[in-house]
Amino acid sequence: MENLRKHIEEIVTLTEDEFRQLKTFFTVKKVRKNQYLVHEGDDVKFEYLVVKGIFKVFYVDMDGKEHILQFARENWWMTDYIAYFKQVPATMFVECIEEGEVLCLTLHGREKLSADLHKMEHFFRVKLTNGYVALQQRIAMLLSSTPQQRYEQFSKLSPDLLQRIPKKLIAEYLGVSRETLSRLYANK
Amino acid sequence: MENLRKHIEEIVTLTEDEFRQLKTFFTVKKVRKNQYLVHEGDDVKFEYLVVKGIFKVFYVDMDGKEHILQFARENWWMTDYIAYFKQVPATMFVECIEEGEVLCLTLHGREKLSADLHKMEHFFRVKLTNGYVALQQRIAMLLSSTPQQRYEQFSKLSPDLLQRIPKKLIAEYLGVSRETLSRLYANK
DNA sequence: TTTAAAAGGTGATTTGGATCACATTAGGTT
DNA sequence: AACCTAATGTGATCCAAATCACCTTTTAAA
Numbered sequence A, B: 001m002e003n004l005r006k007h008i009e010e011i012v013t014l015t016e017d018e019f020r021q022l023k024t025f026f027t028v029k030k031v032r033k034n035q036y037l038v039h040e041g042d043d044v045k046f047e048y049l050v051v052k053g054i055f056k057v058f059y060v061d062m063d064g065k066e067h068i069l070q071f072a073r074e075n076w077w078m079t080d081y082i083a084y085f086k087q088v089p090a091t092m093f094v095e096c097i098e099e100g101e102v103l104c105l106t107l108h109g110r111e112k113l114s115a116d117l118h119k120m121e122h123f124f125r126v127k128l129t130n131g132y133v134a135l136q137q138r139i140a141m142l143l144s145s146t147p148q149q150r151y152e153q154f155s156k157l158s159p160d161l162l163q164r165i166p167k168k169l170i171a172e173y174l175g176v177s178r179e180t181l182s183r184l185y186a187n188k
Numbered sequence C: 001t002t003t004a005a006a007a008g009g010t011g012a013t014t015t016g017g018a019t020c021a022c023a024t025t026a027g028g029t030t
Numbered sequence D: 001a002a003c004c005t006a007a008t009g010t011g012a013t014c015c016a017a018a019t020c021a022c023c024t025t026t027t028a029a030a
Helices: A002-009 A016-023 A080-085 A107-116 A118-144 A147-157 A158-166 A167-174 A178-186 B002-011 B015-025 B079-086 B105-116 B118-144 B147-157 B159-164 B166-172 B179-186
Strands: A027-031 A036-038 A046-060 A065-074 A091-104 B027-031 B037-039 B046-060 B067-072 B093-105
Touching: A002 A016, A002 A046, A027 A046, A027 A118, A036 A046, A046 A080, A065 A167, A065 B118, A080 B118, A091 A107, A091 A147, A091 A158, A107 A118, A107 B118, A118 A147, A118 B067, A118 B079, A118 B105, A118 B118, A147 A158, A147 A178, A167 A178, B002 B015, B002 B046, B027 B046, B037 B046, B046 B079, B067 B166, B093 B105, B105 B118, B118 B147, B118 B179, B147 B159
Parallel strands: none
Antiparallel strands: A027 A091, A036 A091, A046 A065, A046 A091, B027 B093, B037 B093, B046 B067, B046 B093
């Protein structure tokens, strides 16, 4: 919960009272490797703030292939947002890659916090703004760049992930085959 | 300005006073076909709410090819959000496809409105939430679907655009070549 | 109404990656 | 340590879509 306060106060400052009120909306959950937080078909009750560990948000297409929408780590928020916001069954999975801990927040909690505390509505808006921009950049990348460029961009942005997680997953994130990715860094 | 009120009140209700205050932040601008609202390299002062007309948000890659991030029409918001939010030079263009009219809002105006009126912060958060979800769905599409499926999805979502704008632009939006797109609907 | 330019269609050719098929290595488990 | 499974690298083959080239049709402009 200490992290939570620090995380939020990167954007807005909270009084003791506000924080006391706020934290009642969050619950802590430890997660082991390979454990699912969200499974396709689920009714998605929570979004998660990662305190520790690494997670992937992915879906399985009609051919059974996995595609990763997001890697999440410390201080990242994640869930199947389509299901969470629209209150429809999940089409995605959220799975733990490296064991860790998350804070869980219900949609009701999120909306209550936003309504009660203007500050928190601001916090969520800023977060969404950043997320929106990041997604647009990802779309730009998917529309125009070659596997080579995608790989280079990824290694610049997340050099550590490159080491810590299987290359197969990186391929699923970049939208190239495992084999092609492998040949890329062989090439230089 | 009538549209503006209606548009905002789809999400929050405003008092007369609030609306009077709010509308001072917007300016009207008529736009002709082929006119640019944002040009690569620009300092992006505004985001735009489309009142009338059709617009495209695109960028030009290193090979000189255009890629369309967004089509915008009545009641859509648009700009080069990366440049607008981060206050860096534009890497994108916003160009008018069918003449129309937009309402312009500065980043300062947006932030002021959000700070002064909790309602408006809520409005923008809800809008961003929807936008975020839409972008995620677009990424999912780009990661997994075939040109065929992209075309079908697009014609389901925007059958009218299919008629009103050049197929070349649709190809640039879907991330397939003009020729491939042409052969797709020849096929059925 | 003529002329030019943009949009659209379609065959032929090329090609970047996907796919397939193995071999090798690294990790994890009992 | 032995065993099994996951991760990775790499050659060979294949294929969907890009590219190239050109023609027809539509639209807009002079």
